[in-house]
Amino acid sequence: MVEGNYKYKFNNGFIAMSDTHAACMNFVNAIETIPRIIAHQYEERTAKLKADVPQYSKSIVAMTWGKKDELK
Known part of the structure; x- marks a missing residue:
């Protein structure tokens, strides 16, 4: 039996x-x-994360930055 993150028995x-x-x-x-x-x-993990990239990028681009007026 080998144990660790994987178990083989x-x-x-x-x-x-x-x-x-x-x-x-x-x-x-x-x-x-x-x-x-x-x-x-x-x-599997990479495919799942790649599917989420367009959703996250759209939400990040659509966000407004609260410090814009302070920076001006």
């Missing part, structure tokens, strides 16, 4: 001792999938 935490190579490869395969998972989550 195979075979309910029991290592298959009959085939030690397979048990080792399960762990290695789990480690190899982590970058793909992180990239997928990054892409």
Whole structure:
């Protein structure tokens, strides 16, 4: 089991001792999938934020600045 921000648990935490190579490869395969998972989550977050940019930019441009008269 590998814990941190991601949790990987195979075979309910029991290592298959009959085939030690397979048990080792399960762990290695789990480690190899982590970058793909992180990239997928990054892409989802980026797409969501990019969708919000036009809405935020319109609201910021439409705002009036309260210090305009004081600056004059």
